[in-house]
Amino acid sequence: MPESEAVLDIRDLIVRYRTVTGDVTAVDGVNLQVKRGEILGVAGQSGCGKSTMATAVLGLLRPPGFVAGGAATFNRRDAAPVDVLDENDAGLRRLRWRDLAYLPQGSMNSLNPIMRIRDQFADVMLQHGWSSNDEANGSGGIRRRPNRHEREVLREHVAQLLAEVGLDASVAEMYPHELSGGMKQRVIIAMAVALRPELLIADEPTTALDVMIQRVVIQNLADLRDRLGVTMLVITHDMGVHAQLVDRVAVMNAGQIVEVGSVEQVFKRPADPYTKELINSIPDLTVREEAF
Numbered sequence: 001m002p003e004s005e006a007v008l009d010i011r012d013l014i015v016r017y018r019t020v021t022g023d024v025t026a027v028d029g030v031n032l033q034v035k036r037g038e039i040l041g042v043a044g045q046s047g048c049g050k051s052t053m054a055t056a057v058l059g060l061l062r063p064p065g066f067v068a069g070g071a072a073t074f075n076r077r078d079a080a081p082v083d084v085l086d087e088n089d090a091g092l093r094r095l096r097w098r099d100l101a102y103l104p105q106g107s108m109n110s111l112n113p114i115m116r117i118r119d120q121f122a123d124v125m126l127q128h129g130w131s132s133n134d135e136a137n138g139s140g141g142i143r144r145r146p147n148r149h150e151r152e153v154l155r156e157h158v159a160q161l162l163a164e165v166g167l168d169a170s171v172a173e174m175y176p177h178e179l180s181g182g183m184k185q186r187v188i189i190a191m192a193v194a195l196r197p198e199l200l201i202a203d204e205p206t207t208a209l210d211v212m213i214q215r216v217v218i219q220n221l222a223d224l225r226d227r228l229g230v231t232m233l234v235i236t237h238d239m240g241v242h243a244q245l246v247d248r249v250a251v252m253n254a255g256q257i258v259e260v261g262s263v264e265q266v267f268k269r270p271a272d273p274y275t276k277e278l279i280n281s282i283p284d285l286t287v288r289e290e291a292f
């Protein structure tokens with residue numbers, strides 16, 4: 001695959017945690033390419049290293065975790081490739097939100113309870129370089145008070161962003177406690193793509209939502225990829241979500257990728273015994289059959 005086709009190219013990634021009884025390897029030599037425009041799923045049971053891999057490639061890994069080897073090259077469309085693992089904090093801040101967006105596990109609970117939704121959008125957008133003339137003017141990191149004109153443009157823009165995930169403009173005036181879990185998750189997704197990142201990494205984006213709402217969120221993510229062309233890496237232990245949303249799926253077990261393939265191939269003809277086990281563990285058989 002030519003380098004530019006992979007938005008994110010992870011090579012030989014090794015991540016360990018330092019513990020009192022010695023180092024524990026959580027990510028054990030992972031190679032994974034996320035192709036431009038695709039939704040790549042990462043499957044595997046709890047504890048297999050999915051979140052550790054995501055936080056490492058986002059430069060968000062905190063001690064006692066540390067990267068023991070490898071590279072994670074982010075190939076932006078209009079800029080030189082960067083190895084995220086080599087970036088300093090300032091470089092990472094510039095990349096995050098504008099180029100590389102992240103929905104951590106449980107992120108819907110990270111909304112500020114005492115701020116209206118519109119102010120939370122404004123904060124993210126202004127902190128990361130949004131301006132009313134040029135929706136992305138490259139001045140990442142500069143935070144200032146919006147002037148009147150900017151506030152007006154922001155208001156319209158937030159309404160449009162909310163509409164992209166099927167939410168009414170009135171949601172902008174609300175506080176998080178006025179929203180259901182599903183609405184909060186959709187707000188968080190709309191915020192994550194507000195600056196039109198090239199890559200969105202979403203960790204368990206539907207976990208803790210009821211099944212009907214899960215479907216709405218899955219549809220939102222699929223629509224955003226189709227309309228905005230955001231490449232996505234979606235991490236979830238839920239094989240039903242992979243069946244409904246992703247193009248290709250990578251299966252992770254004990255820190256290693258044991259299989260990567262199209263959803264159809266992995267679900268219909270799993271090559272690895274662990275993948276077979278995962279598929280057989282889907283409780284709702286209709287999900288397996290409905291998908292194809």
Ligand SMILES: Nc1ncnc2c1ncn2[C@@H]1O[C@H](COP(=O)(O)OP(=O)(O)OP(=O)(O)O)[C@@H](O)[C@H]1O
Nearest residue numbers: 017019024026045046047048049050051052053064
């Ligand atoms: N702070 C830590 N100290 C030591 N070991 C850790 C630490 N955090 C994670 N680990 C270990 O690293 C491994 C991978 O954990 P990780 O959270 O990445 O898995 P996961 O697949 O994302 O699971 P989950 O979805 O439950 O978060 C696990 O064995 C876990 O016990």
